[in-house]
Amino acid sequence: MSDNIKHATFLTVEKKFRQGEVVVAILEAYQIVGAEHQNRILAVVKSGSSSALFSFDCYNYPPINLSDLHITSVLPINETFLIDNSTAGYGVSSHQFQIMSGNENLTYYYYPDEETLRSKEVFEKILKRLIQEYTEENGDFSWLQAYKSSDFTEIDYNIASNKFPPKNRESKFREELERRKPEYTMYEPYKVYCATWNVNLNQPVEDLSLRELLFTTNDAPDIYCIGLQEIDMSAETIIKSETRPDYNWIAKILEGAHPSDIYEELVTVRLVGMMLTILVKKSIRSSISKICTSMVGTGTLKFGNKGGVGASFQLNETCLCFVNSHLAAHVQEFERRNEDHDEILRRMQFNDGFKSRNILEHDQIFWIGDLNYRITIADDDQIKMFCSYDKWFYFDQLHIEKQKKRVFRDFQEGKITFKATYKYDPGTDEWDSSEKSRAPAWCDRIFWKGSRIEQLAYNSIMQLRMSDHKPVYGVFISYILTRDEQKFKKIHEEVLKTVDKFENDNQPQLVVAETDLDFGIIQYHEHYSRELLVANNCHLPAHFKFLPKSSDNQRNEREKVCEDWIKISHPKGELLTGNSLSIRIDIFIDEIAAPEIMKKLCDAKTGVKGPLDILVLHIENGRDIFITIFGEYQPSVFGLRLDTLMKLNKPVLEYSLKELNEIECDVNNLIPFYNSAKGPREIYLMIDYLYRNGLNIPHLFHVLRKHRLSPRICAIRDWLDTWSVEPFPGTPQTAAEVLLKIFESSPEPLVTITERELSIYLPNFERCRELVQNKIPLLNRKIFLYLIMFLKEIQRNYMTNGMDDRSIAKIFAPALCRHKQDQLSQRFLLLFLSNDIKEFAKIEFDKN
Amino acid sequence: MANNQRGGGIQRPNGATQNKICQFKLVLLGESAVGKSSLVLRFVKGQFHEYQESTIGAAFLTQTVHIEETAVKFEIWDTAGQERYHSLAPMYYRGAQAAIVVYDIQNQDSFVRAQTWVKELQRQASPNIVIALAGNKADLAASRAVDYEEAKQYADENGLLFMETSAKTAVNVNEIFLAIAKKLPKNEGTGPQQNIRPSGNETNRTSGNCCSK
């Protein structure tokens, strides 16, 4: 590059960087990517004491705008950095060099002119100096982070190294959206109000108000979670495992909620005596989804007189769980209580129809209830006197068990400042005065688990006296992850773009050495093959297959990958990164293919050397590559119509495709038969030769013809196609084979009588003779009779050649009639072989 | 955006976004060297290559655009323009909901070829296909051979979207894709992944937080 341009380029490159990042040197080079050579500008950039090499794709040369340059790679100049000229020279350009750092290994070469050579030397010197300067202390490469994001091709190295299967779009999308969650979400405070009360079988009588329990704060809570126990413990309820909510209590709860807002019942779940009701402010209802409930009955009978009920829902982006439980009773049964707790934890599952989650799989959990843990100390009276929890928590079974991590592991509880909530004489604030005189205990509790929860209050309500328990409430500020819809929309859009980019960048790719395969001259009955080299230079495994091409709908053909006479060695396959495969494409024109290819060439009208076919190489989840098959088919007498053969007045090779085509299309026989004999020259030559040399050859015609493909066929093909004056180059057997092949390769069968017609007229010879007369055109009729006369001659020499009329019919019926099944055509031939046809033939031969 | 696709759903207080994704197959057709690949490259990667290789096959890329509340994902098939591959084109426009037929404004023949592509699409492609005509290389208007008015009139007569574009300067590239996205039907079941999540729970009446896909 001239100095001017170089300077301009330098200035543009500089603009790509921030203050404090100094462009030390630039070099223009090509990067070798697969089979491509891409324009690059390399730049060495220093920031503080560390430096890096940047490789830019250059869309406009010289680059003027920032958008003309895109970063393709960033290589920190650290201990792994290497510039290597050693690969150069071995069959590759001596101007090639490699740059390596970390996992990357890039190959470049530079313009082989003096000037660039000099700049390259300078560039390399600078690089080498920087490599030497590198030490671990000055290797702070965090400044590179800014250049590593979106500008880059996003290659998933996990896939590249085959560690993971390629991610699908879906999971990439979710992953990306999740990763960027902090950008479109924030925490918003919600007030959660929990209350638990063992109502001791009391009905919600008319003059009961829950205001005292539920309206203790100035601000209206957003969510109420009210857990009751022992609303009904009748035998009937227990046996039925009653789950219908008790609407009397729900009505009381709704009445008791904070008066300055409107609440609605979100969900209620009940099991026998336990009921959990969630109220929410009407205004937040629409932010709630995935509401589901669950219940677990514990104890030996699992009827549900003990156990837990729970509710789960999602508020904005946070999953919340509320559990109300009533655990086993009696002082000494603390281990049963632990088991009940564990069982609830284990068995309680919330299923929203998509996903099932257990209690702990929630962001925030509130667990309330009559947990029934007692104070274990001999002297009950002492507790009654000092009812502050401070004195007794050492003896609180729940405290002890939690300390031992046997229950409520990782749950938190607020400081208890209220009197024991059990057991009172109903209607009073007096301790149990009954005979049992139960020791007081803090049975009714509120626990929570999860981050961003603050407790504001934790207290009991002494004034509610109808039960032997006092109710307990807890008030919380709970920070709920909430989506900012505006931001979310923007990020959602960006994520979709990232996913597009991911998808586009992680497309498997294959390179083929060439997209045109030229087979040169193609002759009848020769094998040709070409190799198609396919390589996977991308970072993903690639599955490929050749696609069937849609044919025009009108013709109703089956969809084919290629013409029947082309064979592909690997119609599909897989190529791992770095691997290559040579796919062999074979062409063989046999007697079936010969008329097909003639027809195709004539239809295409592109001249002899047009594309013969196009293969569609499809890479799964990627692009398609078209492979064009070229070849020059050399028409031969094989594959031509029998009447065409009659119209040739010089060797077939001397005709142009166009001329041949005209003759082939001349079905109305406007072009005179050049050859006025009984049949085409080729048939005549074969039969004549066999008359003279073949009648006594054992098994002249062989039933198992597939095994007799002879290379001499090709010599005979040339001999026929050139009207050679040399002696016949084959043997009687090959002449016999060629005779059959001429019949087999003509576009239409010699005997143009259908199976159906035969089925009507067989076995009557006279009627069949009429059929021949009426249904077979004169030319074919002559050839047919001529052939039959010859075959009768073979048959006559049965004693020496072993060919009886049955085997002759068996061999010739398919070649002459081409019916789906050969029984009828064989019988038809037998009829002609066994009857006298001399007179018939004589009359026909004389016709013109 | 309508908030009641679940029947009487309540809108989220802070303005619900229902993120719907519609997916469409789009194919580019047109004579070789008119700039099909360049248009796709510009649209998908924001790049332009002076020496864009001729496409021998069909390249596949995706790009999502947003119209109001709807994300429209284009699955783009960039086809080979060389005449010898003409017979393979149906494989790519079959089932396409949209097509961009491209010509080079400097080349009258390419415009004629574009018209035969349009005819073929009208005859053989899906009946509802949205077709856009792009007169590319608008940056080279100095050597223009196809009149804007002439092309515009042709497009109007045939109900095609029409723009003169430049893959090089990016003029009208995003615009033509957006115009197609706008014209495509987005409510009916387009593509395999319409993005409304079925509600699993009867009580679940919210319209918001189903993350789209």
Ligand SMILES: Nc1nc2c(ncn2[C@@H]2O[C@H](COP(=O)(O)OP(=O)(O)OP(=O)(O)O)[C@@H](O)[C@H]2O)c(=O)[nH]1
């Ligand atoms: N000035 C200018 N050149 C363009 C524009 N679009 C494409 N080109 C150039 O035109 C040439 C052909 O562009 P391609 O995108 O390869 O054309 P194509 O239609 O994909 O061609 P095929 O793949 O052969 O069908 C390339 O050299 C491009 O750089 C344009 O808007 N302005």
Ligand SMILES: [Mg+2]
């Ligand atoms: Mg192209």
